[in-house]
Amino acid sequence: MWSLFFKFDDRPKYRRLAIVDSRHGNMAFCALLRNNTGGIRVMTTLMLVKKTSFTVASLATTILLSICTPVRAFMFGTAGIQFDEDTNINFTFDQSHSPYQSSLWVAQAQSGNNGYTNIARLFNETKPSDNGSANNWEATFGNAVTSENGSITQTFTFLQDQIYALLLWSDTGTGKPLEQYVSSSTFMNSPQWWAAGTQFRRDECLVAGCQLAVFGNFRLDNNSSDSFANINGGKGPEQFSSLTIAELAKGTKISFDDAKPKTGLDFKDFTVSAQSVPKPVPGPVPEPVPGPVPEPVPGPVPQPVPEPVPGPVPEPVPEPVPEPVTVFGTMMGLGALAAARRKKKRGQQR
Numbered sequence: 001m002w003s004l005f006f007k008f009d010d011r012p013k014y015r016r017l018a019i020v021d022s023r024h025g026n027m028a029f030c031a032l033l034r035n036n037t038g039g040i041r042v043m044t045t046l047m048l049v050k051k052t053s054f055t056v057a058s059l060a061t062t063i064l065l066s067i068c069t070p071v072r073a074f075m076f077g078t079a080g081i082q083f084d085e086d087t088n089i090n091f092t093f094d095q096s097h098s099p100y101q102s103s104l105w106v107a108q109a110q111s112g113n114n115g116y117t118n119i120a121r122l123f124n125e126t127k128p129s130d131n132g133s134a135n136n137w138e139a140t141f142g143n144a145v146t147s148e149n150g151s152i153t154q155t156f157t158f159l160q161d162q163i164y165a166l167l168l169w170s171d172t173g174t175g176k177p178l179e180q181y182v183s184s185s186t187f188m189n190s191p192q193w194w195a196a197g198t199q200f201r202r203d204e205c206l207v208a209g210c211q212l213a214v215f216g217n218f219r220l221d222n223n224s225s226d227s228f229a230n231i232n233g234g235k236g237p238e239q240f241s242s243l244t245i246a247e248l249a250k251g252t253k254i255s256f257d258d259a260k261p262k263t264g265l266d267f268k269d270f271t272v273s274a275q276s277v278p279k280p281v282p283g284p285v286p287e288p289v290p291g292p293v294p295e296p297v298p299g300p301v302p303q304p305v306p307e308p309v310p311g312p313v314p315e316p317v318p319e320p321v322p323e324p325v326t327v328f329g330t331m332m333g334l335g336a337l338a339a340a341r342r343k344k345k346r347g348q349q350r
Helices: 054-067 245-250 324-349
Strands: 014-017 029-034 075-077 080-082 087-097 101-109 116-125 153-158 164-171 180-183 213-216 252-256 270-276
Touching: 087 116, 101 270, 116 153, 116 164, 164 252, 245 252, 245 270
Parallel strands: none
Antiparallel strands: 014 029, 075 080, 080 164, 087 153, 087 270, 101 116, 101 164, 164 180, 213 252, 252 270
């Protein structure tokens, strides 16, 4: 999950481990390892050697478990927040019970996972509570709690394969909104991490960090001083350390303990619900509905063509009969022609 880049300074008391450099304004996260073992050497396999101190051994174990674990496509809990595709999550404010004035942020790991940056403020308190210590310092939305757009539900898009964490920043009364923080990431609550702007670190946690946020279907009782485990039937915070995709789809809760000094961890200082926004599922393409077949429009009916009525049959024209004079003239011509031929023939015989 983690890809760490180690850089040490030469101070004899400390070796500086540049795990995080997360900025919001002048805020940054860094880590210091005490040089009580003659220094820590880093091998190319990211193994830590000379682990003679229990403190160093605990930190080394935590670091190795973090950086040697294969990158997971999905996680949402104390190990971090990551999705295998762009995912919208709706965060809805639920309740706040703390004398601190707090704000809840989404922080994103920088490139190389060597830092975090506050990139979106989900909710913020304009005052510590609605009415002083009434109802266990209760702060409600619209009174002491608001958001950037005034909506009780905020939608944040977690980008594919990026690593995120939720940070609850608190002003303990100094007037500094980013005075101190608790993280949804267990490891970020280690005293080895600190905010450069205030030099704040979680000194009450182990070197390996501590869990200051719970996830899932847990119970909170603001009127009870009983422990979180007793209220939840013997289940401690470690049994509410992560969410599944199905739980996110259904909707579930996330609650923080702001780690006030000399108080037990009750995890009811700042509570929100979280639910993934369902992606639109393309429906089947509807089959085209055939429209009514139009009735054929009758065209004009052709009128019957009347058969031709036969006219009167003309009588045959009689051939002309030659007149008698014409016949007589013809006979005389023929006789003259014959006489001329006889005369010619007698002349030739002489």
